Amino acid sequence: MKDNKVTVLYVDDEEENLNSFMATFRREYNISTAISGVEGLKKLESKEYQVIISDQRMPSMTGVEFFEIVTAKYPKAIKILLTGYSDMEAAIAAINKGGVYQFLDKPWDVNLLKITIDNAYQKYMTESVLTEKIAALDKANQELSRFVYSVSHELRAPLMSILGIVNIAGFGADTEKLMEYFGMIGQSVEKLDIFIRNIIEYHQNKKIDASHSEVNLEKMVDEILGSISNYSNFGSVSIIKDYRIEETFYSTPFRVRIILGNLLSNAVKFQRQDNPDKRIRISVETDKKEARFTIEDNGSGVREEDKDKLFRMFFKAQNNNSGTGIGLYIVKEAVDLLKGSVSVETNIEGGLTFKITIPNEKS
Amino acid sequence: MKNHDYLNAFYMCVDDNQLDIFVVVKILELNKAASKTLTYNSGSEALEYLKANAENEKLIPDIILLDIQMPGMNGFEFLEEYAKLPEKITSASTLFLLSSTIDKGDQEKALADPFVKAILSKPLNVEELRGYF
Numbered sequence: 406m407k408d409n410k411v412t413v414l415y416v417d418d419e420e421e422n423l424n425s426f427m428a429t430f431r432r433e434y435n436i437s438t439a440i441s442g443v444e445g446l447k448k449l450e451s452k453e454y455q456v457i458i459s460d461q462r463m464p465s466m467t468g469v470e471f472f473e474i475v476t477a478k479y480p481k482a483i484k485i486l487l488t489g490y491s492d493m494e495a496a497i498a499a500i501n502k503g504g505v506y507q508f509l510d511k512p513w514d515v516n517l518l519k520i521t522i523d524n525a526y527q528k529y530m531t532e533s534v535l536t537e538k539i540a541a542l543d544k545a546n547q548e549l550s551r552f553v554y555s556v557s558h559e560l561r562a563p564l565m566s567i568l569g570i571v572n573i574a575g576f577g578a579d580t581e582k583l584m585e586y587f588g589m590i591g592q593s594v595e596k597l598d599i600f601i602r603n604i605i606e607y608h609q610n611k612k613i614d615a616s617h618s619e620v621n622l623e624k625m626v627d628e629i630l631g632s633i634s635n636y637s638n639f640g641s642v643s644i645i646k647d648y649r650i651e652e653t654f655y656s657t658p659f660r661v662r663i664i665l666g667n668l669l670s671n672a673v674k675f676q677r678q679d680n681p682d683k684r685i686r687i688s689v690e691t692d693k694k695e696a697r698f699t700i701e702d703n704g705s706g707v708r709e710e711d712k713d714k715l716f717r718m719f720f721k722a723q724n725n726n727s728g729t730g731i732g733l734y735i736v737k738e739a740v741d742l743l744k745g746s747v748s749v750e751t752n753i754e755g756g757l758t759f760k761i762t763i764p765n766e767k768s
Numbered sequence: 769m770k771n772h773d774y775l776n777a778f779y780m781c782v783d784d785n786q787l788d789i790f791v792v793v794k795i796l797e798l799n800k801a802a803s804k805t806l807t808y809n810s811g812s813e814a815l816e817y818l819k820a821n822a823e824n825e826k827l828i829p830d831i832i833l834l835d836i837q838m839p840g841m842n843g844f845e846f847l848e849e850y851a852k853l854p855e856k857i858t859s860a861s862t863l864f865l866l867s868s869t870i871d872k873g874d875q876e877k878a879l880a881d882p883f884v885k886a887i888l889s890k891p892l893n894v895e896e897l898r899g900y901f
Contacts, residue, residue, distance in 0.1 A: 554871055558837050562785070562890075565868040569791030569891030576798045589787055721839035728839070 410435040411526045412452065416445040416459040416471060417487070429515055434522065442466030446474060454482055455529045456522055460511070461488035461495045469495055472503030481533065483525040487511045555719045559600045559729055563593040588637075595636060599670065600729040606663050607735050615657040615742065617768050622689050622696065623648055625658070629666045638676050638683065647688040654691045655767045660739040664747075665698065667732040668759050672702040680704075691765060695745075698761040703754040715749060774894070774901045778804045780829035782814045782846065783866070784838040792833060792866070792892050799894040811838060811846035818857055828860045833892070836867040836874060843867070847881055864888050864897070
């Protein structure tokens, strides 16, 4: 069992005081004592103390001198100095140099000292929590600026591509050329649309309410395929479906949809244009324990060194024009939230094979 | 003698987006600005070309139009490598960033780079380019 008592170090050159402190407080606090500043510093090396109490008048090293060193080395510890009211100089130095939280009159009053230690510990905890919170906020802020930077680029880039095409068309073009330009505009619109959908999914994925219900996987796959059937590649890709549904599958439907939706739309998007035999194979197996999905394509694939980075936010594999860098990140996030697993391999045809496992859980 | 005008110049365009490459090439063509255009989908391929042709002044582009947001090596990473190239390459070419960015950080970073003449906004506007010659 871990000892959750406040850790207190008490430094005093009078053995008697150390003993009486120990006798009074040993039940309440996890106490160590030291007979001098030097010994105190030694104790600090081997253990973290939350509250440090020191007598001011000690030979060789005064309490203030001791605290100056402590403050530099262990800024988190809260310090209490014991000194007489008459020793004004020490009191001022204690606050200015030693970073002392409070000083108390000697000989100490048990109740007052206890309250002071408890308050010091409160301060220690508040400051620790605050430090952690600040670090977490800093991280969140950095992520947010990166997010805004990338999002604004991803939103603006396809629009500027469209504007470019419109400018070119303004120079005059025959019907055939115009059709070509419309096709290009369509590509950019598609890209922007995918990105906007991804951003919405990214947000949805953060939802905490994620109740489980029955997922009709065949129906879901068909709905997804319907929603991407207007992609330019779609008509030329043959889709092979292979279901082995042994058990009704229960999970969070919108997350499963995010996962399958992104993987299927990627499989359609990242095809080799010159390939006359574009193929996607979807296989789904369910049993009592889990659902296993394999989504395989014979598309453009990725470079071996990029494979491990595919699930990172805003990572885009080289030479894949229509990637947004967010789809697979959301897939990974959704899979993790469902306590499942996802992996990717390059298959023999040079395309990608994604394997996903999601637990079959009613709640 | 190297060409120091934007007209009748040898252009190199570096952009991962094939559509944007198409737009730049077409705009240069329609404005009769380019005598020759070389396009690359990645910064590393463009650098390889420059290194391989360092000795042949004729093969070094007069004007480089470089995208910022590219997978693999982005525009700023390209510039770090570009700075290491022999001076005869970098002094022969005028480099512009051509991007859809409206980010202040990008603009500041671009202007602080000694090799960047200016940051142009997509889609390329030849009138804007002319302002720098």
